[in-house]
Amino acid sequence: MTSLTEIRWHGRGGQGSKTASILLGKVAAKTGKNIQAFPEYGPERMGAPVLAYNRISEDKITVHCQVTEPSTVAVLDPTLLSVVDVTDGVPADGTIIVNTTEDGAELKEKLGFDGDVWAVDAYGISTEEIGAPFPNTPMLGALIKATGLLPYEGFLEEIKKEFEKKFAHKPEVVEGNLASIERAYQEVKN
Amino acid sequence: MVKPGDGYKDIPKGGLILEVGNAKSYKTGGWRTERPILDKEECINCHLCWAFCPDSSVLSEDGDVKAEIDYDHCKGCGICAYECPVNAIEMEKE
C-alpha cells in the first residue's frame, strides 16, 4: 500500500474539519482514487478540539482503524497549536499545513518539526472571499498545493460540482468558496 | 384443515390458520353442565339473549330469535337466562 496517503485534520468543533475531510474524499473518489473520510468518533462539541481523517490510495483500502501516523496534517485553527500536539505520529518527512498569519520558519520553530511546514492565512482569505472566517475550504486549496495529492485543475472542477450540490439552496456562496480555495492555493507558503 | 397429531411437514408455516372461522368445527357443547331451554311462548323476540351470548349460540333466523339454540357450542354459562326480561329461558341440569 505504498500509494496510501493518510491525512489528519485538526479543527475546533463547528469549523468544518469533518466537512473538509469529506469534500476531499469525495473529490478524490471522483478522480478514481479509493478513499475514506471520517471524523474522530467522539462527542462533537462546538469549540472543542476535534479530529477528522482521510485515507486516499490508488489501491483498495481495507483498514478500518484510526489514522495514527498521518503523512499530512492540516490545522484549521492556530490556537490549537498550544493545546494539541499536531505533530503526534507524523513521520519526519511528513507535511503540516497550518491556518496562521505566521510564516513557515516561525511555525517550524514553534512546532519543533523539521519536515515540510506550510502556512496560510485561511481566516483572512475566507473573511475576504466568503465574508466569514470559515477556514476549511481555503485549507483544502492549501493542502492540494502542499501535497500535490491531486491535479489542481481536476480538483477545482470536481469541488465546484460538490459545492453546487452542497449549496444548492444558497448558490451565492459557491463563488466565494471557490475563490477561497484558489487564493489559498496561490498564497500558501513553506 | 390441520388435524390433531399432524406433523410439521403438513401444517402451515408460522402457525397461520388458513381456514378462518374454524372455531365452528370445535364443539364446546360438552363443557356444559346446564342447558338453556327457551320457552317460545313466553319469548318476546327482544334479542337480548342473542346479543349477550358470548359464544354466538343463540341463533336468529330472519329476525326471529325463536329459532334455536346451538347446543353444539353453547357452554351453558346462563347469561341468556339471566338477561331475559320475561324469564323465557330456564337453565336445566344436563
Add this chain to the structure above:
Amino acid sequence: MSNQVALTGNEVMAQAMRQINPDVVAAYPITPQTAMVQVFSQFVADGNVDTEYVTVESEHSAMSATVGASAAGSRAMTATAANGLALMWEILYIASGTRLPIVMPVVNRALSGPINIHCDHSDAMGARDAGWIQFFAENAQEAYDNAIQAVRISEHEDVRLPSMVNLDGFIISHAVENLEILADDEVEEFVGEYHADNYLLNSESPIAVGPLDLQDFYFEHKMQQSVAVENVKDVVLKVAEEYKGISGREYGLFEEYKLDDAEIAVVALGSTTGTAKAAVDNLREQGVKAGLLKIRLYRPFPAQEIADALKDLKAVAILDRAETFSTTGGPVFADVKAALYDIKADVEATNYIYGLGGRDIKVGEIESVFTDLQQVVETGNVEQTINYLGVRE
C-alpha cells in the same frame, strides 16, 4: 449500469432501501442508525419511493408495525441499533416465528451501560438466537450488497425468515468510502415483486395470523423454523451467484483470505476483518503463513464449512467484538470451537475479545494476535485461551 459513489455507510444503506422500494418502513431513529432512516424518510417525502413510512414512538412499535405490515402481505423493512434492537426483542421472535421475511439493517453498537454509543457487536450477538438470518459486512459496499441480497434470501420460499444486515456503528455507518451501487432498475429487477403465500389483506382467502399455539403444535412450528434455517445456506449461495451476475462481486458464506496454505489464522467479522487483512499482508511479507476467515453469514452458522476451512491450520484465534460474560469466551469463539470439535480437528483455538464500546483495533494489535499464535505453534501450548485485546490493566 453501476455508479461509483462516495457515501457514508448510513447513506449507502438508505440508497439500498430506496432501490429496494419496500411497501412499508416503520422505523425509529437511534444513534448510529439515525442518518439512515433520516435520509430514507427524505426519499419518502420527496416521492422517490412508493413506501408508506410509519413513524412510531419506539423500536418495540417499529418492529410491531413492521410485523403487521409484513403479515398483511407487504414487503416491509425497518432499521435499528443497540438499545433499539434490545427494545424490539420480544417482537424479533414473533417476526421469525411467524415466518415474516423482514429485512432490517442493524448498525452495531454497544449495549449500554455504562452509556456508550460506539461500535461493538453486543446488540446483534444478543439477538443471535432469535431466529433471524444475520449478515456481517467488512465495509459499506458489503453492507449494501448484503441488504439487496437479503431481500431475496428472506423471501425465498424455502426460507421465509427475517434478516439482520449488520454494519459497524460509526466505523462504517459514519465513514465516507467509495463504492459501487447498482442502477435502480437492476435492483428493482433483482429483488422483483414480493408475493406472500398467505397474507392478511387477501380478501379472497382470509387467514388468521399469530394464534395461540400450545403444546400440541408450537414445537412443530419451531421445527419448521429449524428446517428453514437449514435451507438458508444453499439459498445464500444461489442468490450470491445471481447477484454476481449483475454486480460482478462475489459472495459466499464467508471469505477466505490467504487461508489456503496458512498455518495460523484469525476468524473475525465486521469492519475489523479489513484491518486484519492488512495484518495478514504484513505478516505474509515477513514470510509468516498467516490467513483470515471473514464470516459473512453468522446465523445460521455455517459450522461444517468453517470447520473444513480451518481444519488444516495449526492454530486459530477467534476475534469477538462482544463478551458473553459466561467465562467461556465470546459468541463466535463458542461457535467456531464447537464446529472444530465436531470434525475432531487438531487445531488449537484461542479467543480474543476486543473493541468493546468502540475501542479502536489497530493493525499492530492483530499482528500481536498472530505473534501469540506463532508462540502456540512453537510451544504446542496455549497459555491463555480467552484473552482481552486492547484493554488496560
